[in-house]
Amino acid sequence: MRFWRDAMLVAGKDLRIERRSRVALAQILPFGGIVVVMFAFALDADRTSLPVAAPGLFWAAVFLAALLAIGRSFAVEEANTARDGLRLSGLDGAAIFIGKAVAIAVELFLLEVVLGAAVIVLYGVTVSGVLVLVCSAVAATIGLAATGTVYGVLATGLRARDTLVPLLVLPAVTPVMLGGSRAFAAALQGSSSDAWPWVQLLVAFSVLSLAAGTMAFGPLLEEA
Amino acid sequence: MSTLRRYWFGATVVVALAVTAVFALWLSPPDAQQGDVVRLLYLHVPTIWVAFLGFFVTTLASALWLVPRTRRVEWDLLAGASAEVGVVFTGITLIVGSIWGRPTWGVYWVWDARLTTTAILFFLYLGYLALRRTAATADERGKRCAIAALIAFADVPIVHFSVTWWQTLHQSGTVFNSSLVSGIHGSMAFTLIWSVGAFTVFYVYLVMRRLQLAELEEGLEERELELAIAERQRVEEMVSV
Amino acid sequence: MPHAWDYVGAGYGIATVALSTYMTWMFLRIRRLRRVLGGDADD
Numbered sequence: 001m002r003f004w005r006d007a008m009l010v011a012g013k014d015l016r017i018e019r020r021s022r023v024a025l026a027q028i029l030p031f032g033g034i035v036v037v038m039f040a041f042a043l044d045a046d047r048t049s050l051p052v053a054a055p056g057l058f059w060a061a062v063f064l065a066a067l068l069a070i071g072r073s074f075a076v077e078e079a080n081t082a083r084d085g086l087r088l089s090g091l092d093g094a095a096i097f098i099g100k101a102v103a104i105a106v107e108l109f110l111l112e113v114v115l116g117a118a119v120i121v122l123y124g125v126t127v128s129g130v131l132v133l134v135c136s137a138v139a140a141t142i143g144l145a146a147t148g149t150v151y152g153v154l155a156t157g158l159r160a161r162d163t164l165v166p167l168l169v170l171p172a173v174t175p176v177m178l179g180g181s182r183a184f185a186a187a188l189q190g191s192s193s194d195a196w197p198w199v200q201l202l203v204a205f206s207v208l209s210l211a212a213g214t215m216a217f218g219p220l221l222e223e224a
Numbered sequence: 225m226s227t228l229r230r231y232w233f234g235a236t237v238v239v240a241l242a243v244t245a246v247f248a249l250w251l252s253p254p255d256a257q258q259g260d261v262v263r264l265l266y267l268h269v270p271t272i273w274v275a276f277l278g279f280f281v282t283t284l285a286s287a288l289w290l291v292p293r294t295r296r297v298e299w300d301l302l303a304g305a306s307a308e309v310g311v312v313f314t315g316i317t318l319i320v321g322s323i324w325g326r327p328t329w330g331v332y333w334v335w336d337a338r339l340t341t342t343a344i345l346f347f348l349y350l351g352y353l354a355l356r357r358t359a360a361t362a363d364e365r366g367k368r369c370a371i372a373a374l375i376a377f378a379d380v381p382i383v384h385f386s387v388t389w390w391q392t393l394h395q396s397g398t399v400f401n402s403s404l405v406s407g408i409h410g411s412m413a414f415t416l417i418w419s420v421g422a423f424t425v426f427y428v429y430l431v432m433r434r435l436q437l438a439e440l441e442e443g444l445e446e447r448e449l450e451l452a453i454a455e456r457q458r459v460e461e462m463v464s465v
Numbered sequence: 466m467p468h469a470w471d472y473v474g475a476g477y478g479i480a481t482v483a484l485s486t487y488m489t490w491m492f493l494r495i496r497r498l499r500r501v502l503g504g505d506a507d508d
Contacts, residue, residue, distance in 0.1 A: 150375065154368050160358045167354055168372065171347040172379050175386040182390065201386060208382070216371050223367045249477070260469035264476045271480070312487055316480050323476040327469065433491055440498040447502055 003098075006091045010099025015106060017076055024069060024107045032065040032115045036122060050123040055184035058119045059177055062112055063144070067166045069107050070148035073100055074156050083156065083224055093218020097149060101213060105145035112137055129187030132195045136183035139202035143176045146209035153217055157224045175205045230432070237429045240422035247415040255412070264324040266415050270423035272317040272342065277427060278310025279349060283377040286370035298435075300366045301442065303373055304356050305434035307349050309427060314346045337388040344383050348376040362442070 018024050039057045043049050050057075077083045086096060116137075120127060127133075151168045155161045179202040186195035248266035255262035282303045289299035321339065322332045333339065352372050359365035 151372075154372060155355070155358075158355075158358045158364065158368075159360065160354075164351070164354055164358055167347075168351040171344050171351060171383075172375065174344050174379075174383050178386045178390050197389070201389070205382065208378070212375060212378070216375075219367060220371060223364070245477075249473070254469075261472055263473045267476060267480055312483065316483055319479055319483075320476045323472050323479075327472050430488070430491075433488075433495065437491055437495050437498070440495060440502065443502055444498055 003092060003095050006095035007098035007102065010086075010091065010096050011102040011106070012099075014073060014076070014100060014103035018103075018107065023072055024111070028065050028068045028072070028107070029111055029114060031068060032061050032111055033118060035061040035064055036115060036118050040122060047124060051125050051188075054119050054123045054125045055188060056177075056181040057123070058112075058115060058184065059140070059180045061115055061119075062108065063170065063173070063177065065111055065115070066104070066108055066144050066148060067169060069104050069111075070152045070165060070169065071162055073104050073149070074152040074161070077156065083221070087221060093221055094214040096221065097153075097213045097217035098210075100152075101142075101145045101149040101210070104149060105141050108141045108145060109137070112141065125188060127188070128190050129192040129195065132183060132187035132192045132199065136180055136187070136195060136199045136202055139199055139206050140176050140180040140183075143202060143206035143209050144173055146206060146213050147173050147176075150209065150213045150216055150220075153220045153224065156220075175201060179205070233429060233432075237422075237426050240418075240425055244415070244419045244422045247411070248419060252411045252415040258328055261324060261327045262412070264320055266419045268317060268320045268324055269416060270419045271313045271320065273420055274423050274427045275310045275313040275317055275345075277424065278306045278313065278431070279345070279377065279380075281306040281431070282310065282349075282352075282373050286373035289366060290370045290374075295366075297362060297366075297442065298439075300362070300369065301438040302431070302435055303369065304353075305431050305438050307352055307356075307373070308434060309430045311346065311349045311353060313427075314342065314349070318342060318346060335391070337384060337391050340387045340391075341380065341384040344387075345380055348379065352376055 036057070039053075039061070040050060043053060043057075077086065116133075119125060148165075148169055151165055151172070155164045155168065158164065179198040183195040183198035183202070186192060186198070244266065248263050252263070252266070254260045285299045285303035285306065288294045289296070289303065318339075321342075325334070326332050352369065355372050356365060356369050359368060
């Protein structure tokens with residue numbers, strides 16, 4: 001189908017840009033790492049509080065890194081009138097949305113794997129319920145990427161874009177923070193069955209944000 | 225609305241609020257359990273109601289703007305005006321609620337569903353206001369803000385649901401009654417209902433004035449543009465001569 | 466309840482100050498713009 005081909009075209013473009021510029025690898029990933037370390041300082045790095053707080057802290061670090069990833073995703077469109085190029089390309093707005101969201105999601109998945117390993121090692125977490133961890137992370141990441149992409153295009157071209165997008169995104173993705181950290185907490189405590197309702201919440205949020213983006217991205221891109 | 229009618233409306237608002245104060249602070253009795261602290265609810269309940277009303281109007285106005293057939297710049301300005309009033313009242317709600325909570329629950333804040341959602345609501349629309357201010361031109365503003373407003377409105381029930389769930393799973397040890405005064409009757413009920421009505425009228429007045437301000441600011445931009453163009457033409461005439 | 470009126474006073478006081486400040490800002494700005502626009506703007 002043409003729609004998916006166009007979406008993958010855009011996703012491929014963004015990921016190729018990343019592969020060549022390595023901004024996510026060299027800047028966003030280390031940023032996530034230093035945030036994980038910083039939380040240890042903030043919580044006074046004792047052996048009892050960090051493992052308990054690990055689910056929330058992991059997602060907090062991911063959210064902060066995601067803000068950078070979203071900003072980067074739209075920063076690449078600022079150069080060389082790339083945005084005009086997108087508009088004139090004849091690509092369906094919804095397809096561009098899916099493409100950009102997929103690219104952000106892929107970057108975030110890889111980020112989460114590395115940050116997850118860091119959290120396990122540095123916070124002394126015992127891993128359990130891996131299936132739940134993976135499922136909730138997938139659902140959460142999709143919701144996060146989709147919402148971020150919507151706000152990213154909404155603020156694109158505006159003066160204070162870099163400070164505006166974080167303020168817009170974080171309140172809106174509160175359900176993802178709740179769902180993600182509660183699901184992780186349940187999985188790590190060994191009561192995976194408690195986590196599945198949260199996974200459902202994350203899936204529902206992802207579906208809704210994908211729907212919103214599919215409808216809104218095209219019109220917003222035209223305005224930008 | 226003509227100036228005279230606006231003055232009368234303003235006077236009505238003042239009277240309504242004055243009556244509210246008289247009943248809330250004097251004529252109504254203290255509550256059996258909460259004592260005089262209950263009087264804060266005659267302020268807290270109307271302000272959150274007005275905030276919700278304000279955000280609802282913002283959503284409606286944004287939707288009307290988005291639909292091409294009903295699109296008028298006034299809807300966009302109304303959305304912004306109502307949101308600003310809404311944010312002011314949400315902030316007051318959080319502060320007054322917090323002050324009410326201290327003697328009633330013993331703490332200034334609890335992460336229960338209602339408070340948490342209200343806090344998120346506050347930030348959602350604070351972001352909306354920031355977006356409005358950042359968009360320099362009316363073109364930049366209209367579509368972006370309308371969509372941001374719709375997303376914010378849709379997000380609130382999701383947030384509320386998530387947080388409610390979060391709290392029911394927590395089963396915290398402190399037992400506090402997050403519901404309002406139970407079994408209110410007589411002059412307390414009257415005071416509450418009157419205060420909600422008074423603040424609603426107050427909201428209408430505030431939005432009306434804020435809309436007037438927004439329209440003036442739009443007029444200012446057009447005027448500056450006209451002045452700049454006229455200036456430019458004059459310069460060109462002088463140069464060409 | 467002790468100090469009940471302290472809380473009531475604080476709550477009503479903050480609300481009054483906040484709303485008064487907001488309205489004053491609004492009215493002052495309206496007046497300034499009306500003057501600048503020289504009465505061209507409609508009421």
